[in-house]
Amino acid sequence: MPRPSLRILLAFLALVPLLASAQRDARQSFDLAVLSAPTPVDIDGRSRLVYELHLTNFAAEPLRLVRVEAIDDARPASLQALAGDALASALGRPGLDKGADRSVIAPGMRAVVYLDVAIGQTLPSALRHRVEFVAANGGSPSRVEGGQVAPKPPAALALGPPLRGGPWIAIYSAEWERGHRRVTYAVDGRVRIPGRHAIDWVRIDENGQSFAGDGQVKRNWFGYGADVLAVADATVAAVRDDVAEPSAVSAGNPRVAIGDASGNYVALALADGRHVVYEHLRPGSIRVRRGDRVRRGEAIAALGYTGESTGPHLHFHVADAGLPLAAEGLPYALEGGRTLGAYRSFDAYSQGGPWTPAAAAPTPARGFPVPFAVLEFPPAPR
Structure with missing residues (x-):
């Protein structure tokens, strides 16, 4: 068996004190994981990475989060740093009562940091994350790094x-507790x-305004019954059309069983492996079946009021x-629409006022709309 060279042996001996120091300074803390590559x-x-960092406390004591950073692993450079109110706003705690201190993570508990990282024109080859924390009862701060992930290129x-x-108004907000962005499902392990x-x-x-007259009457809503269109040439992957609508918009509890929350829906399989999902469709309006081929712009169903919907x-x-x-x-x-303007917030829309027009003439929309953007799509062909 060949003997190690003197150079290798000396290098190993120089490393031993460093390893011993790292072992001495080791501390139980968080497991860092990004479960879905952004x-x-x-x-x-502007190009952004919207994803989550999951933190699980494996220490025997509660730990308080102080700072979370997303780092470009190749440079390295900090792409986003969250602390104070910004960190509190970005923290999710499954099962935690509203109003509780989310920054304190008990042993065995998990926190989710909802990240929104601006990256410019160059996609980082890899990201890692740095978390600063202290013991909940005080003490000096500690750090841990991990959660490495390689972002994926965008679809063409x-x-x-x-x-x-x-x-049409594009309603979404990354900050809502029950907004889609922060609703997790663990339904199959x-x-x-x-x-x-x-x-x-x-x-x-x-x-x-969203409706004329009595808002409890479904047909008084301007969008009710509108044609829902295939957004690309695709294959129908799934269909559900057995969920009934409430008799009136205010009837019943909008919270339904988790399996019925989507109401009637259609899912389309795109050629690039992605799937498009349309939910809350009107009963009896779905015009396609699983396995059908559809063309971009083809009407596949009608907008409705099924499932969990206000x-x-x-x-x-x-x-x-x-x-x-x-x-x-x-x-x-x-693509294919025009941006007319936007509301400053959901409250501004819900109060029934007009939106803020775009600074210039309406422009072709290409990309992902900003929250509460107001768009106009091409009309039906004559």
């Missing part, structure tokens, strides 16, 4: 309009966020599987 999404002309295929005419990039499309009039709208998202819950949400780019 893909860039273009929002308002842009999607067409899911609806016709307008105006794995936790996922199918609605990571979901949008609820609600039709409004020129004054920002009013007639189209829930639209893209994922890695054609199941409403057991899939990871993926970003996408929409």
Whole structure:
């Protein structure tokens, strides 16, 4: 058996004190994991990575999060740093009562940090994460690094309009507790966020109203019964059309069983492996069956009020599987519409006022709309 060279032996002996020091300074803390590799999404002309860092406390004591960083592993450079109120706003704690201190993670508990990282034009080859923490009862801060992940390149295929005419408001917010972005499902032994990039499309009039007259009457909503369109040439992957609508918009509890929350839906399989999911469709309106081929712009169903819904709208998202819950949400780019403007917030929309017009003339929409953007899609062909 060959003997190690003197150079190798000396290098190993020099390393021994460092290893011993690392072992001496070791401390039980967090397991860091990114469960779904992020893909860039273009929002308002800027490329971003929208994903989650899962932190599980394996120490025997509660730990308090102080700072979380996302780092470009190749440079290295900090891409996003969260502390104080910004960290508190980005923290999710499954099962924790509202109002509790989310920064304190008990032994065996998990926290989720919802990250939104601006990356410019160059996709990092790898990310890692640095977490600073202290013992909940005080003490000096410690750090741990991990959660390495390689981002995936964006899909080349842009999607067409899911609806016709307008105006339509794109309702979503990354900060909502029960918004799609922060709703996790562990329905088959794995936790996922199918609605990571979901949008609820609600039709409004020129004054920002969603309905005329009595809002309890479904047909008084401007979007109710609107044609829902295939956004690309695709194959129908899944269909459900057995969920009844409440008799009125205010009837019953909008919270339903988890398996019925999507209401009636259609899932389309795209050629690039992604799936498009349309939810809350009107009963009896679905025009396709599993295995059918559809063309971009083809009407496949009608907008309705089934499942967990506070009013007639189209829930639209893209994922890695054609199941409403057991899939990871993926970003996408929409084309074919015009951006008319946007609301500053959901409250501004819900109060029934007009939106803020775009600074210039309405421009072609290409990419992912900003929260509460107001878009107009091409009308039905004559």
